[in-house]
Amino acid sequence: MEVAAVFALIAIVFVWRTIRIVPQQHAWVVERLGRYDRALTPGLKFLIPFVERVAYKHSLKEVPLDVPSQVCITKDNTQLQVDGILFFQVTDPMRASYGSSNYIVAITQLAQTTLRSVIGRMELDKTFEERDAINATVVNALDEAALNWGVKVLRYEIKDLTPPAEILRAMQAQITAEREKRALIAASEGKRQEQINLAEGARAAFIAKSEGEKQAAINLAQGEAAAIVAVAEATANALRQVAAAIREPGGEQAVQLKVAQQAVEAFAQLAKTNNTLIVPGNLSEVSALIASAMALVKAAPGARP
Numbered sequence: 001m002e003v004a005a006v007f008a009l010i011a012i013v014f015v016w017r018t019i020r021i022v023p024q025q026h027a028w029v030v031e032r033l034g035r036y037d038r039a040l041t042p043g044l045k046f047l048i049p050f051v052e053r054v055a056y057k058h059s060l061k062e063v064p065l066d067v068p069s070q071v072c073i074t075k076d077n078t079q080l081q082v083d084g085i086l087f088f089q090v091t092d093p094m095r096a097s098y099g100s101s102n103y104i105v106a107i108t109q110l111a112q113t114t115l116r117s118v119i120g121r122m123e124l125d126k127t128f129e130e131r132d133a134i135n136a137t138v139v140n141a142l143d144e145a146a147l148n149w150g151v152k153v154l155r156y157e158i159k160d161l162t163p164p165a166e167i168l169r170a171m172q173a174q175i176t177a178e179r180e181k182r183a184l185i186a187a188s189e190g191k192r193q194e195q196i197n198l199a200e201g202a203r204a205a206f207i208a209k210s211e212g213e214k215q216a217a218i219n220l221a222q223g224e225a226a227a228i229v230a231v232a233e234a235t236a237n238a239l240r241q242v243a244a245a246i247r248e249p250g251g252e253q254a255v256q257l258k259v260a261q262q263a264v265e266a267f268a269q270l271a272k273t274n275n276t277l278i279v280p281g282n283l284s285e286v287s288a289l290i291a292s293a294m295a296l297v298k299a300a301p302g303a304r305p
Contacts, residue, residue, distance in 0.1 A: 017049035095150025
C-alpha cells in the first residue's frame with residue numbers, strides 16, 4: 001500500500017508539472033535546463049517535468065502605468081509639478097523577460113527623464129498650449145527605447161501641470177487684466193459702432209426727407225403748371241365760344257347789351273362804396289363806351305367783318 005501511495009504521489013506530481021493551461025491574452029516563457037526554449041500561447045500545453053519550467057508569465061493586455069509626480073523646470077526657470085499616465089503593452093514575451101530586469105521601472109524612469117527634457121525646452125505658457133506635442137514626444141522616445149524590452153508604448157497623457165502658488169496668482173491676475181482689456185475694447189467698439197449707426201441713420205433720414213421735399217416740390221410745380229394750362233385752355237375755349245357766338249345772328253346786339261349791363265353794374269358798385277351818388281356827366285358816354293367795346297370785339301381775330 002505504501003508503495004502504491006508513493007507511485008500515486010509521483011504520478012500526481014508528474015501530471016502537475018506536465019500539464020499547463022495558459023489563460024487568454026497571456027504568454028508564458030518556458031526555460032529548458034535554464035535556457036529560453038519557447039513562449040506558451042493560450043490553451044492547454046505540456047511541459048517535460050524537471051527539465052522544463054515556466055520562468056516568466058506576461059499579460060498581453062494594455063496596461064496603464066501611473067507615472068509619479070515630479071518637478072520640472074521650464075525654459076524661463078519656472079518650476080512645474082507634473083504627473084501623467086502611461087499605457088503600454090507587452091508584444092515580445094522573450095524580450096520582456098530577458099531584455100530588462102524590470103521593464104516597468106525602466107519605462108517609468110525613462111518617461112520621467114524624457115518629460116523633464118521636453119519641458120525644459122519650453123517656456124511656461126507653451127507647456128499649457130503644447131500638451132499634445134509633449135505627449136507625442138514622450139511616446140516616441142519611450143517607444144524607441146522599449147523595443148529592446150519587448151514592450152510597445154501606446155500613449156502618454158499628462159494629468160496635471162501645477163505651477164507654484166505665486167505663479168498661479170500672477171497668471172490669474174494676467175488673465176483678469178486681459179479679460180478687462182477685452183471688455184473695454186468690446187465696449188468701445190460697441191459705442192463706436194453705435195455712433196456710426198446713428199450717423200448713418202441720420203444721414204439716411206435727411207436724404208429721405210430731402211428727396212421727399214424735392215418730390216413734393218416737383219409734384220406741386222407740375223400741379224400748378226397743369227392748372228395754369230387747364231385755365232388757359234378753358235379761357236381759350238371760352239373766348240372761342242364767345243367769338244363764335246358773336247358771329248351768329250344777333251350776336252353783336254347781345255354783346256352790346258352785355259357790355260351796357262356790366263357798365264351799369266360797375267357804376268352801381270361804385271355808388272355802394274361811396275357816400276355820394278356818381279352819375280355820368282354825359283349819358284352819351286355810356287353809348288360811347290359800348291361803341292368802343294364793340295369796336296374791340298370786331299377788331300379781334302375771327303370777328304365777323
